[in-house]
Amino acid sequence: MRVALFLTCVNDTLYPDTGRAVVKLLTRLGVEVDFPAAQTCCGQPHYNTGYRREAEPLARHYSDVFGPGLASSDYDAIITPSGSCAAMVRELYPRMGERARAEGRGDRLAATLAPVIPKTYELTEFLVDVLGVTDVGAHYPHKVTYHPTCHGLRSLGLGDRPTQLLRAVKGLELVELPGAQECCGFGGTFAVKNSDVSAAMGTDKVRNAESTGADILCAADNSCLMHIGGTMSRLKVGMRPVHIAEILASTEEDPLS
Amino acid sequence: MSGTFVGMPAFPKAAHDAVRNTTLRANLRHATHTIRDKRARAVAELDDWAQLREAGKQIKDHTLRHLEHYLVQLEESVTAAGGTVHWAADADEANRIVTRLVRDTGESEVVKVKSMATQEIGLNEHLEAEGIHAYETDLAELIVQLGDDRPSHILVPAIHRNRGEIRDIFEKEMGRWGRPAPDGLSDTPAELAEAARLHLREKFLRAKVGVSGANFMVAETGTLVVVESEGNGRMCLTLPETLISVVGIEKIVPTWRDLEVFLQTLPRSSTAERMNPYTSMWTGTSDGDGPQTFHLVLIDNGRTDTLADEVGRQALRCIRCSACLNVCPVYERAGGHAYGSVYPGPIGAILSPQLRGTTSDIDASLPYASSLCGACYEVCPVAIDIPEVLVHLRERVVQGGEVTRRGAKVTLKPAKGHAAERAAMRAARWAFTHPAALATGQRLASRTRRFHPRTLPGPGRAWTATRDLPAIPAEPFRDWWQRTDGGKDAGK
Ligand code: SF4
Numbered sequence: 001m002r003v004a005l006f007l008t009c010v011n012d013t014l015y016p017d018t019g020r021a022v023v024k025l026l027t028r029l030g031v032e033v034d035f036p037a038a039q040t041c042c043g044q045p046h047y048n049t050g051y052r053r054e055a056e057p058l059a060r061h062y063s064d065v066f067g068p069g070l071a072s073s074d075y076d077a078i079i080t081p082s083g084s085c086a087a088m089v090r091e092l093y094p095r096m097g098e099r100a101r102a103e104g105r106g107d108r109l110a111a112t113l114a115p116v117i118p119k120t121y122e123l124t125e126f127l128v129d130v131l132g133v134t135d136v137g138a139h140y141p142h143k144v145t146y147h148p149t150c151h152g153l154r155s156l157g158l159g160d161r162p163t164q165l166l167r168a169v170k171g172l173e174l175v176e177l178p179g180a181q182e183c184c185g186f187g188g189t190f191a192v193k194n195s196d197v198s199a200a201m202g203t204d205k206v207r208n209a210e211s212t213g214a215d216i217l218c219a220a221d222n223s224c225l226m227h228i229g230g231t232m233s234r235l236k237v238g239m240r241p242v243h244i245a246e247i248l249a250s251t252e253e254d255p256l257s
Numbered sequence: 258m259s260g261t262f263v264g265m266p267a268f269p270k271a272a273h274d275a276v277r278n279t280t281l282r283a284n285l286r287h288a289t290h291t292i293r294d295k296r297a298r299a300v301a302e303l304d305d306w307a308q309l310r311e312a313g314k315q316i317k318d319h320t321l322r323h324l325e326h327y328l329v330q331l332e333e334s335v336t337a338a339g340g341t342v343h344w345a346a347d348a349d350e351a352n353r354i355v356t357r358l359v360r361d362t363g364e365s366e367v368v369k370v371k372s373m374a375t376q377e378i379g380l381n382e383h384l385e386a387e388g389i390h391a392y393e394t395d396l397a398e399l400i401v402q403l404g405d406d407r408p409s410h411i412l413v414p415a416i417h418r419n420r421g422e423i424r425d426i427f428e429k430e431m432g433r434w435g436r437p438a439p440d441g442l443s444d445t446p447a448e449l450a451e452a453a454r455l456h457l458r459e460k461f462l463r464a465k466v467g468v469s470g471a472n473f474m475v476a477e478t479g480t481l482v483v484v485e486s487e488g489n490g491r492m493c494l495t496l497p498e499t500l501i502s503v504v505g506i507e508k509i510v511p512t513w514r515d516l517e518v519f520l521q522t523l524p525r526s527s528t529a530e531r532m533n534p535y536t537s538m539w540t541g542t543s544d545g546d547g548p549q550t551f552h553l554v555l556i557d558n559g560r561t562d563t564l565a566d567e568v569g570r571q572a573l574r575c576i577r578c579s580a581c582l583n584v585c586p587v588y589e590r591a592g593g594h595a596y597g598s599v600y601p602g603p604i605g606a607i608l609s610p611q612l613r614g615t616t617s618d619i620d621a622s623l624p625y626a627s628s629l630c631g632a633c634y635e636v637c638p639v640a641i642d643i644p645e646v647l648v649h650l651r652e653r654v655v656q657g658g659e660v661t662r663r664g665a666k667v668t669l670k671p672a673k674g675h676a677a678e679r680a681a682m683r684a685a686r687w688a689f690t691h692p693a694a695l696a697t698g699q700r701l702a703s704r705t706r707r708f709h710p711r712t713l714p715g716p717g718r719a720w721t722a723t724r725d726l727p728a729i730p731a732e733p734f735r736d737w738w739q740r741t742d743g744g745k746d747a748g749k
Contacts, residue, residue: 007734014727016734023744035738040689048629050651051682061690102567154631183586187628194269194626195719196276200590230724
């Protein structure tokens with residue numbers, strides 16, 4: 001199987017370790033990974049802030065990079081280690097196509113986006129649903145609590161896929177996070193536009209995480225982890241935010257540093 | 258106290274103090290978490306919840322699509338049952354109509370129950386200015402009124418108050434409005450309820466005019482429906498000689514049978530009860546029983562304009578259950594007052610900017626009063642996709658565009674104060690459609706990473722005020738990928 005990695009702009013720029021972990025993990029599972037270098041951003045920051053028309057060229061760009069047309073782009077799937085970017089493609093790209101149609105701009109946008117929408121998978125979804133594995137052969141001897149991010153939880157409906165994967169990791173002790181389903185308060189530009197409320201939500205999330213006694217807080221979205229981790233660091237809470245891909249990539253021979 | 262709250266500061270400013278008010282935060286947290294857990298249990302009891310939700314959505318959508326037809330039918334059936342229907346295009350007109358109707362009775366006092374519509378139009382203040390006293394009889398409304406306060410929740414307008422605060426308000430204020438609070442009043446719920454009951458009983462028995470809202474209006478029979486938990490509503494609806502019901506035009510359902518759906522979904526979503534304790538229904542007038550004169554004032558006040566918006570119109574499906582408020586993490590921290598309207602929380606964030614337009618500071622900021630976490634959509638019993646409407650309204654704020662105001666198409670200019678953001682979004686779009694430029698930028702950031710500040714200037718300051726920035730990595734992923742031939746030469 002040959003897949004394209006859509007790393008997302010946040011991961012590429014700020015969290016390259018996540019990308020390296022995904023490559024390592026998928027390669028170990030026998031999947032051939034390609035990273036189309038022309039990829040950039042799915043357009044979610046634009047779309048969710050009210051700049052739908054500015055997001056359209058980015059959605060078209062995504063389709064150009066990952067869709068059919070280019071000889072090299074005949075991928076079986078497009079994998080992204082971000083629930084929120086996967087939700088953008090799967091839930092909001094169709095909506096963008098519909099809106100363009102409703103505005104009398106015809107079917108072009110919808111037709112351009114159509115091929116990439118069903119092929120885009122969030123990482124844990126791909127592992128469990130497409131590869132059919134829950135034990136990825138990982139080793140990670142830590143006490144971990146899992147925060148299901150809103151888009152993964154509610155837009156994609158990831159359910160217990162991430163926790164199934166975590167439970168199968170050798171040495172890992174999974175502890176339940178109180179109020180797990182509550183938003184951490186990131187919300188893209190919300191974190192800046194309503195920073196008081198965002199910070200209050202982040203603090204509550206961190207306090208809940210702290211109460212579990214875990215040393216690692218894991219999630220499947222680096223943007224939420226950036227907000228939670230930034231809050232932890234400011235509150236001097238001795239916990240580490242870690243992306244699930246890094247835990248799943250970690251093995252006894254080659255542990256996560 | 259102001260009914261319509263125009264001139265409120267933008268949401269972030271209004272939320273600023275609330276977030277720091279620890280009593281308020283604790284009151285809200287306790288109340289919303291209790292009710293949200295109970296709601297989840299009450300909903301889980303029904304295995305056809307998904308179907309009921311879909312049915313509720315369909316009934317409302319159908320009715321809204323044929324609103325004209327059903328409104329005409331309603332007017333005919335109300336008239337046939339002995340009532341009189343009045344139409345009000347906006348708040349002013351509605352207030353004038355109600356004032357005239359009260360004046361015609363020769364009374365200068367009214368008792369009121371269950372009416373967000375009258376709060377929306379600021380009726381109490383208007384009546385007061387005309388020398389007519391309006392007494393709220395719903396327990397929570399009474400607390401709000403006595404405390405010279407504003408409601409902060411759809412269902413529990415005094416949710417921001419705890420028992421101690423309520424006792425103090427009763428002790429201090431009841432005497433000024435009628436029967437004073439009993440001596441040595443404690444803060445137990447039973448004593449507080451008894452004090453309210455005694456205070457209100459006097460008003461019910463004296464009042465000749467009642468003003469109410471309604472949860473539903475049945476077009477085929479002209480029946481109005483109020484669901485409540487205290488029984489005060491029933492007194493208010495049956496004791497006075499004249500009843501004036503002020504209702505938004507979207508509250509209509511076509512047939513009696515349609516109530517079947519909502520009388521299951523509403524109580525479970527709002528109070529987590531299987532059935533609400535009091536369901537009162539009234540159809541026109543009948544000799545020797547209940548009010549002898551009945552007026553129905555139907556208010557538009559921005560509703561048909563909202564209906565003209567394809568994406569936003571779903572907000573009119575709302576049955577005011579308040580489930581979305583109780584699960585909203587933003588509401589929980591910011592409190593209801595920050596939303597600057599009788600409709601707080603997620604529904605308020607999409608309803609107010611549609612009913613009032615997006616031109617004031619508060620209305621332009623409301624679509625951003627959400628992290629788009631989607632919890633509101635998940636619980637909404639009529640499946641209003643609140644995040645979808647929020648993003649749609651954000652677009653209206655930043656890009657402007659065509660909207661319907663008072664029935665006419667107008668083109669809105671983009672709201673002020675978004676120019677820098679718009680430029681940033683455009684620049685980002687440019688970089689994101691030019692991968693080479695993006696890569697250069699990333700490399701530059703990596704190379705200069707030691708010089709990056711820990712606190713940011715401008716809007717970024719809001720981020721670094723409470724959170725640390727992540728460190729910029731030595732090498733962006735795309736460079737690593739290139740350097741190591743897709744990880745194959747990764748010696749590290
Ligand atoms: S929007 Fe939905 S959940 Fe919120 S009050 Fe209205 S009906 Fe209830």
